[in-house]
Amino acid sequence: MCGIVAYIGHRQAYPVIVKGLKRLEYRGYDSAGIALLDGSLKLYKKMGKVAALEENVIGKSLDGNIGIGHTRWATHGEPSDRNAHPHMSNSGKLAMIHNGIIENYASLKQELIKKGYRFSSDTDTEVLLNFIEDIQKNNGSTLEEALRIALKRVVGAYVIVLIDKDNPDTLIAARKGSPLVIGIGKGEHFLASDASPIIEYTKEVVYVNDYEIAIIKSDELILKNLGNERQTPFIQKLDLELAAIEKGGYDHFMLKEIFEQPGTIYDSLRGRLDVQHGTITMSGIENNIDKIKDANRILIIACGTSWHAGLIAEYIIEELCRIPVEVEYASEFRYRNPIINRGDMIIAISQSGETADTLVAIETAKEQGAVILGVVNVVGSSIARLSHAGAYTHAGPEIGVASTKAFTAQLAVLTMIALRIAKERNAITPERYLHLLQELHDVPEKVSEVLEKADLIREVALKYQDATDALYLGRGYNFPVALEGALKLKEISYIHAEGYPAAEMKHGPIALVDEKLPVIFVATRDAYHEKIVSNIQEIKARKGKVIAVITEGDETVTSLADDVLPVPAADELIAPIISTIPLQLLSYYIGVAKGYDVDKPRNLAKSVTVE
Numbered sequence: 203m204c205g206i207v208a209y210i211g212h213r214q215a216y217p218v219i220v221k222g223l224k225r226l227e228y229r230g231y232d233s234a235g236i237a238l239l240d241g242s243l244k245l246y247k248k249m250g251k252v253a254a255l256e257e258n259v260i261g262k263s264l265d266g267n268i269g270i271g272h273t274r275w276a277t278h279g280e281p282s283d284r285n286a287h288p289h290m291s292n293s294g295k296l297a298m299i300h301n302g303i304i305e306n307y308a309s310l311k312q313e314l315i316k317k318g319y320r321f322s323s324d325t326d327t328e329v330l331l332n333f334i335e336d337i338q339k340n341n342g343s344t345l346e347e348a349l350r351i352a353l354k355r356v357v358g359a360y361v362i363v364l365i366d367k368d369n370p371d372t373l374i375a376a377r378k379g380s381p382l383v384i385g386i387g388k389g390e391h392f393l394a395s396d397a398s399p400i401i402e403y404t405k406e407v408v409y410v411n412d413y414e415i416a417i418i419k420s421d422e423l424i425l426k427n428l429g430n431e432r433q434t435p436f437i438q439k440l441d442l443e444l445a446a447i448e449k450g451g452y453d454h455f456m457l458k459e460i461f462e463q464p465g466t467i468y469d470s471l472r473g474r475l476d477v478q479h480g481t482i483t484m485s486g487i488e489n490n491i492d493k494i495k496d497a498n499r500i501l502i503i504a505c506g507t508s509w510h511a512g513l514i515a516e517y518i519i520e521e522l523c524r525i526p527v528e529v530e531y532a533s534e535f536r537y538r539n540p541i542i543n544r545g546d547m548i549i550a551i552s553q554s555g556e557t558a559d560t561l562v563a564i565e566t567a568k569e570q571g572a573v574i575l576g577v578v579n580v581v582g583s584s585i586a587r588l589s590h591a592g593a594y595t596h597a598g599p600e601i602g603v604a605s606t607k608a609f610t611a612q613l614a615v616l617t618m619i620a621l622r623i624a625k626e627r628n629a630i631t632p633e634r635y636l637h638l639l640q641e642l643h644d645v646p647e648k649v650s651e652v653l654e655k656a657d658l659i660r661e662v663a664l665k666y667q668d669a670t671d672a673l674y675l676g677r678g679y680n681f682p683v684a685l686e687g688a689l690k691l692k693e694i695s696y697i698h699a700e701g702y703p704a705a706e707m708k709h710g711p712i713a714l715v716d717e718k719l720p721v722i723f724v725a726t727r728d729a730y731h732e733k734i735v736s737n738i739q740e741i742k743a744r745k746g747k748v749i750a751v752i753t754e755g756d757e758t759v760t761s762l763a764d765d766v767l768p769v770p771a772a773d774e775l776i777a778p779i780i781s782t783i784p785l786q787l788l789s790y791y792i793g794v795a796k797g798y799d800v801d802k803p804r805n806l807a808k809s810v811t812v813e
C-alpha cells in the first residue's frame with residue numbers, strides 16, 4: 203500500500219503533490235511527507251494524515267518545481283515522524299519515496315552498517331536508498347546505473363521515486379509489483395500510484411511495467427528495462443472524470459458509494475445484459491468462450507471483500523453451470539504449491555487490480571498454464587493487464603476504504619459470466635435463464651428501494667452502536683453476505699464481528715449468545731427459509747437480540763426479530779446483491795455514531811500492495 207506522488211515541471215510542486223496525496227490517502231494514512239528541490243533539498247514529514255503535514259509546514263519554505271510525496275501504511279517501523287517518507291540518504295543528496303517491501307533489507311542493512319552508514323528510521327526504504335547511494339559512491343556511477351545495479355540485488359516489491367540534489371532537473375522511478383502511473387503534460391510530468399492525482403492536469407498516461415526504470419525530466423520521459431534497453435512508452439487515454447473522485451455533497455465517500463449503487467450496478471450491466479433479446483454480451487468472455495465453457499474446474503482467487511464475492515460466485519456458477527468451483531484466498535494459494543491442471547480456469551477478482559497477493563497468485567497460475575479471467579474495477583491496473591481476458595466491473599473509483607459498490611458490481615458481473623457460460627453449456631433451461639436475466643435487470647431499482655429506507659436502518663444502527671460483539675448468520679447464497687456484513691462492521695466500527703453459516707452456529711458461536719449480543723440474520727426468502735427461521739428461534743430462546751434482513755412482508759421473521767431490515771423480493775440467486783445493502787448502511791451508521799473516520803478506518807488501506 204502507501205500512496206506516492208511526484209511532480210516535475212513549471213508549476214509549484216507542493217500544491218500538486220499535497221492534493222494528490224489526499225486523493226491517495228485511501229492507500230494508507232499513518233504518516234505523510236514531502237521533499238522539494240529548490241537549490242536545497244527540503245524535507246517535511248509528519249505522523250498522521252496529510253492534513254497534519256499541511257499544518258506542520260505552515261510558514262515554511264515550500265518552493266520548488268520538482269518534488270516527491272508519500273502517504274504511508276506502515277510495514278517496517280511503527281507510524282511516526284521518523285519512519286515517514288521521504289527518506290534522505292546519508293550524504294543528504296538523495297531523497298526517496300517507496301511503496302512496497304524490501305524483503306532482504308536486514309542483510310543489506312548489516313552490510314551498510316559495517317561500512318559506517320547510519321539509519322535514522324526503522325524502514326526498509328532507508329536501507330534501499332543508502333544501498334543505492336553506496337553503489338553510486340563505490341562505482342562512481344550515475345544514479346541511474348546505481349539504481350539498476352541495486353534493483354538486481356533487491357528481493358521484494360517496490361515503486362520508488364528518487365530526487366537527486368546534484369541533478370535538479372530529473373526524477374528517477376522504478377517499479378516491480380507496486381503500481382506507478384505517469385501523467386504526461388505539456389512540459390511537465392506527474393507520477394502517482396493511481397491516476398486520481400493526475401486527471402485534472404492531463405488524461406495522457408503511461409502505466410510503467412515491472413522491472414522498468416523511468417528517467418523523467420519536465421519535457422522528456424525515458425523508459426528502460428533493467429538491462430538498460432530503451433522501452434517505448436505506451437501512452438493511454440484516461441477514461442475518468444474528476445467528479446467521480448469527489449464527495450459530491452455526501453458526508454463520506456462510503457455513504458456516497460453506497461448510494462451510487464443503483465447507478466454502478468446499472469453501469470456494470472449496461473451494454474451487456476439485454477433482456478429483450480435474451481443475451482449477455484461481454485467481449486472478454488465471448489472471445490474466449492470455448493476455453494471458458496469447457497473448463498474442467500474454476501478456481502476463484504481474491505482477498506477481502508472480493509473473496510466474499512468469489513464465494514457467492516462459487517454457489518452461482520456451480521448451480522447454473524455445473525462446473526466445480528474452488529475459492530481461494532490469494533495469500534494461501536500462492537504459497538501452497540497448488541495443483542493446476544490443464545483445462546483449469548482462474549477467475550481473479552479485485553477492485554483495485556493491485557492487491558499483491560492476488561497479483562502474484564495469478565502470475566504463478568499463469569506460469570503453470572492456467573487461463574486467467576480478471577474481474578477488476580480499476581481500468582489498466584496490474585491484474586487487468588496480466589489477465590488473458592476479463593470483464594471490468596465499471597463501478598467507478600471507489601475511495602472509501604471499506605468496499606461497497608465494487609462488491610455489488612462484482613456480483614453483477616460474476617452472475618452475468620455464470621449465466622453466459624450456463625447458456626453456452628446448455629446447463630440452464632431457457633425459462634430459468636430468461637427469468638434470471640430479468641431479475642438481474644431489476645436489481646438497480648430494488649437497490650434504490652432499499653436505499654430509500656436508510657433512515658430506518660440508521661435508527662436500528664443507533665440502538666446497537668454500543669455492542670462489543672456481533673454475530674452475522676446466513677445460509678446458502680446469503681452465507682457469504684453474512685461474512686461480508688461482519689467484515690464491514692469490523693472494518694469501520696471496530697466492533698468484533700463474526701460471520702457464520704447459520705446452522706454451523708450451533709457448533710461454537712452459540713456459546714456467545716446472551717441478552718447483549720446482536721445477531722444479524724440474512725434471512726430473505728429462499729429454499730432454506732424455514733431452516734433459518736428455526737435458527738432465529740434458537741437465538742431468541744437464548745435471549746439474543748435478533749436483527750434480520752428479510753423479504754418485505756415476511757410476517758414470520760418480523761414477529762420473532764427485535765428489528766427487521768426489509769428488502770424487495772428477489773430470486774435467491776440474485777438476492778445477495780440486494781441484501782448486502784442494508785448491512786453496508788448498518789455498519790456505516792454505527793461507525794459514524796461512534797465518531798470514527800469511516801472512510802479511513804484505523805490500520806487499514808484500500809489497496810494492499812504488500813503481501
Ligand code: G6P
Pocket residue numbers: 505506507508551552553554555556557560603604605806807808809810
Ligand atoms: C483491502 C481493502 C478491502 C478489499 C481487499 C481486496 O483489504 O480494504 O476493501 O476487499 O483489500 O482488495 P481488491 O482491490 O483486490 O479487491
